[in-house]
Amino acid sequence: MSRSLLQTLGFILLGVVAMIVVAPILLVVGTIVARGISAINWEFISSMPRGGMREGGILPAIVGTLLLTLGTALVAVPIGVGGAIYLSEYARDTRLTRAIRLAIVNLAGIPSIVYGLFGLGMFVLFLRFGTSILAGSLTLAIMTLPVIISTAEEALRAVPQDFRTVSASLGGSRWQAVQHIVLPQALPGIITGVILGLLRAAGETAPILFTVAAFYLPRLPSSPLDQTMALPYHLYVITTQVPGMPLSVQYGTAFVLLALVLSLNIVATVIRSHFRRRRQW
């Protein structure tokens, strides 16, 4: 066989493999959208579950997930962005800095269920927050930190060094440069990172299993110390724990969760590409 024919066949094979990777993804999303969208109506997203969760809606799960995501953001964004500013603007390449980077890599690698155990041990039991939105948000926030720190640091580092030099030459302090120049310039990148981190938190089940999630709680939470239902856990419950659950409810719930996560994903992508195009450096 001639070498060029071999090459053509090889390239075709690689293309086929790429299709094998991509096709199931489209199949999963396509199936859940197609079968889920018909289960969605106003009642489904705006009312309490009834009849052993087989009827009614999933409002408390939606609200629960939104509240958890908000709580996660309140904790993780300041710590994450602050940590990124330290790493990008202040830290020198010392042993300690390397320890921080190692800690970030390892935080990113800790299994989500281990975060669940940690949240149970520290927030639920030791700090006596009980199974609550507070305990769950804190657990999810620590899990989200590495994503936010890494992407925010990357965004900060992408701001040209000249900007800082010019600021210093005008008599600005290092913090002034960060506050007035570097941070505003890096903001779109940071926002993208924050959204990517939060959407991961919104879709996680394992960390909230023992820290927040209520099996069945048909009312809205009234304080951060309340338990709540949440979309990912609710999907797990109705697909594995409750017999005789109508498929339409399962697909509907999966669709709402997927739509929430993917729309955040799209928002992040749009922000990123929009500002990349507008950027002048």
Added chain:
Amino acid sequence: MSGAASGGAARVSPPLRKSRTRAGEFAVEAFIRVLGFSTIGFVVLIFLFLLREGVPAFFEVPLNGFFSTRWYPTFKLFGTLPLILGSVLVTVASIAIALPLGVATAVFVREVAPRWAREVLKPVIEVLAGIPSVVLGFFGMTYVAPLVRELLGAPTGLTAFSGALLLAYMALPTIISVAEDALDSVPRSYRDAGLAMGATRWQTIWRVVVPAGRSGILTAVMLGMGRAIGETMAVMMVTGNAAVMPTSLAFLFKPVRTMTATIAAEMGEVARGSTHYHALFGIGIILFVLTFLINLAAAKAIFQKRRRGGLR
């Protein structure tokens, strides 16, 4: 031209207001330093709390009992070996599937694909990274498991293989993006040299570029493995959760149970402070140490590369 340039300059230099006080600035910087170091604190805290709740297990269950072959909490048997081997089986199988798919896709995206194909493939793979694991688990239960059952003629489709298949896809985004970086860091001159020697692009890719990027590809595999071994929901939903010793490869097509699934399934029902409770935290310690070592190895490779100027 000059107008555009000065416009750009105006955008980057907002008026610098007089800063409050030097002391205020010092406080802000100290605070930021604390935030920077907080990540180390969190890793330590996580480990300490796992130890606090998990170490009693090693006193209540003799060590040879903890690493024995039977996990029957109702009979006070807490042998974690079937769970560890279950996790290993599913993880290794998933990497065996994901590695060839991931490397081939990375090569296709970086070296072969026309621009338009790349711009379709990348976002779709990013979507995969964003799909919650419980959604994939749901899809696995309703589509993958029945398919596996029919293909194998097995009594159930909830097998280690179904889990490995889902895990492979969950590890793919990580493997592809890290492998892509590895290929990207191979200097252009290597490719040019290969082509100049009369090799085809195909030969150059597989005999020059990929071997040159192999340490990065190894890192990709390790990160994918770390992801796979810690994955919980999807695995729990499709592997069948039978705590048996997977002693041969035939167990790939039978139900097994992983460490993560055991914690997730049983923690809700145990009494706090019981041996069972401590044993589940004990499994958490094993998972923490395992993923810590895997990520340490991967991080080391990445940091070394970066210092040598290999990765961008």
